[in-house]
Amino acid sequence: MGKRIVIIGAVALGPKVACRLRRLDPKAEITLIDRDNIISYGGCGIPYYVGGDINDIEDLYKTTAHAIRDQAFFADCKGVNVLTRVEAREIRRREKRVRICHLETGAEEFLDYDKLVLATGAQAVRPPFPGSGLPRVFTVSDLHDAETIKGLMATGKIGTAAVIGAGAIGLEITEALTDLWGIETTLIEMEDQVLPTLLGKCIARIAAKELERHGVNLLLETKVMEIAEIGENGRLTVTTSREGKKLEVDIVVLAAGVRPNTVLAREAGLALGTSGGISVDRRMRTSDPDIYAGGDCVEVRNLISGENTLMALGSLANRQGRIIATNISGGQSHFKGTVGTFCLKLFALGISKAGLTYRQAKETGFDPVYAVVSQADHAHFYPSSELLYIALLADRKSRKILGIEAAGKNGDAVKSRVDTIAVLLRHGVDVDEVCSLETGYAPPFASAMDVINNAGNALDNILSGSNRPIDAADFLYEFAHNGTRVLDVRGEKEAAPFKEKYGARWLNIPQDQLRRRVAEIPVDEAFFLLCDTGPRSYEAQVFLNSQEFANTRNIQGGFAMIKAIDPNFI
């Protein structure tokens, strides 16, 4: 008789463990159980199903060869026994058995195991304000939620919605509601930016503008106080911390984060981590060596901060699933942790990041310094090129890269730059390596000095002191609130409307005239230096440095970056 393996949870990690284990061990008796009747689905595809990019819900649980991944599929193709509508109620570790309940009949029985795998996932948080449990207040944790929301929208009776939480799921679902269905959507976020745990302020503001460009009503620094029903038609009012802001909407979607499902583990006495997830070692074993856990229910080590953290991502679940199966079958495979790589499509924008944000780096105790660059993703002379924005973060003294964020219209190109840094982060990569990073070059796909190299170059120049920068967000604040002047080194035509509006506050000396007209610039005054994308204003700054101008700051990413975060600036 083969080893008995019981796996609790059959969405992402569970099926991966089961199938890989079967391939490694033809004799194992593998039982995969789930509370639900739909299993082995691409949960990350839910927003695209709701939004209409994916028409048929079955596409989310079909293989690439169009087979539906149901019980029969697992039995016939995979040699894995699946029990659906079955809930694990208790783990008896001494007896090595799990008490399960067949939800349709209420019947209970025991499953004996040699090795147990917990793939219990996470569930959407319902915040504690009044009304968060009302029928038209949805979460998007599973396919049933998705079907309900899509069904409601298909009736055409939903005209307005509120989404609570501007994290990844919140943004994806906001796009889904707005883009195809044309639902007037308000996105509410407590923090002062979207994606607060994922991005610094510049790239986050590019994302915010993309939301607003598509008609989303974005409320930052706003708390939801209460949701209430209006009469009996199901419509809701959302009361927020903003004075006089009471929204009337047809539905509310909660996207306030997820919480790992750990009841079973906790009641069995397994160790939980500081973040609330199940603790596992590098082999993905819990504190009981016969019980493995992985996916959204465990905590993982952030390799940059050294802290344990929750990271609910289907990609990590899949990688961990393979590792667990290898280890159960007698191999040696390690999951060392995460560097927090992430990407997102937001309407026409691709967003990507890895590592820490500026705030997180500060909190961790680093002395973070960042560069922001705007540059075409392909050779600037090649027709397909689009602007790409990168923020690159390093520790001042060690020059180690701590994080990277990027955005642009070509999401694959955005992800491409971030991924190269992401995979290096665990090896420890410094600024100098980024300057010479050997990524592929051909004009249809990159510049000879690519945007990723130039992000490194800019950061190198900042660290060496030759580039004294200000980011576009800070510039906009300073320019609006203080009297500082701009020295615009773009051409006269580009500068004209600004000169007209700001008069003496907006000095224009095109870069090719700067050397001979330097006497026109008051030496003791502070200036923000501006060009199109940053290199010319940096060049001007270096020249002015050599002429004893000590009080200039170079606007990182230039006017392109200003426009990306404030399209109306003039």
Added chain:
Amino acid sequence: MGKRIVIIGAVALGPKVACRLRRLDPKAEITLIDRDNIISYGGCGIPYYVGGDINDIEDLYKTTAHAIRDQAFFADCKGVNVLTRVEAREIRRREKRVRICHLETGAEEFLDYDKLVLATGAQAVRPPFPGSGLPRVFTVSDLHDAETIKGLMATGKIGTAAVIGAGAIGLEITEALTDLWGIETTLIEMEDQVLPTLLGKCIARIAAKELERHGVNLLLETKVMEIAEIGENGRLTVTTSREGKKLEVDIVVLAAGVRPNTVLAREAGLALGTSGGISVDRRMRTSDPDIYAGGDCVEVRNLISGENTLMALGSLANRQGRIIATNISGGQSHFKGTVGTFCLKLFALGISKAGLTYRQAKETGFDPVYAVVSQADHAHFYPSSELLYIALLADRKSRKILGIEAAGKNGDAVKSRVDTIAVLLRHGVDVDEVCSLETGYAPPFASAMDVINNAGNALDNILSGSNRPIDAADFLYEFAHNGTRVLDVRGEKEAAPFKEKYGARWLNIPQDQLRRRVAEIPVDEAFFLLCDTGPRSYEAQVFLNSQEFANTRNIQGGFAMIKAIDPNFI
């Protein structure tokens, strides 16, 4: 007085050194000289100018802010003195001066230097066969060639062309002639595949099919013996090693490789390397510590093979240029070598690679093993997904990755996967790291278990012996020449035409029936296992392994890969 820096060559590396040096050292006297009157241009853009993607030749020497990079631009914007139509004739190292000649007047003079930089580039090889110097036999080394070719085509008098050499430039120029201009083009290559120094046979055959799909007449294993003029209209005959093959064409383009321009360096007694390029250390210094060199005229270390090699790429030139400037101005910056990262657009196909090919790995003394996978670049259920093909190569014993090659319709997505491995290669990356590579995941941009992870997984399975593979190219050969049978585990519909054609040689048992129909398979016979993209045939193989079938081979990348290299196979 500042340091006197003389830079010979003003295309890519030279201008980079000059501009960076000016920013680091405001007092340096920087002189940049070039034989040509056009300088600082994107030579890599030539094929796109010829092909029409770029209309205006000036786009290749304009900045992103549309300024033309000419002498005045370098003087006014960069503070760099440029002398054009000036040739360096002799380096007098003891006196630290360069003898130069003003080509328009023939006047000679000396330039004194404290540091000298050689950026003399490379020139196209003209092979020694008769006729290689005829007027209508072109190279594409500079913008003048490009203008001449484009001018000829614009007259509409060119209907046919031969391109000699199927390396990167050969492929790019073939596309340029064919795509916009509709010129009937024959591409001639001595080796048995296109891109012979860059790709292994599978990905190379995908490229070859893309050429043929666009009407290119591809002649492999073919030598050019002679080119001759027919009468006085300029038409040419190309005699090849193929019997009876005498081509008549209007023009010939030579793309038989480039050779570093080292005469000046050699005559000055500077050390040249085994590959023929100028020898430099990691600081990019030649054997004379006051003379630096970089770009196409130097040899660089291949970090995987350990051999010195030539690598004429604008991207390396730019990175090296920055390093040279840093070092000249008193900093410390190193160019450690190359891992041979490369990418190319070929009609609708993106191709990318890094590291060694199978042949090169063998020659270097490794014991290379490779996996080939076919998988969608985005989540398979997401509408924008396209098939992407990856070949991943490792050393059997050390499990170190030696190289990666990829192709697919979405070039940015192809490059993205290759770049992540490319940047890790110099750190030493093993198969296990690829399995868990933490690249960004969201359905619009990747799969939860991404194609790059699955390339690692497949290679891991091959190395562990559970996957016994055959690549699609070898399968096609074996199936055509030997009697081996196929066990097709796809659905009955997909298999039907093959069963009809091949009868008993083509056994079809859909994967979900394999467990119960295993008795139908003759145990002692050899079978090639086939599915759509590879995972199901691997799963079948693992099952058959457990049932004592020892003689199966899994066709890597499945039918998708077969179709990619032989669209007509049935």
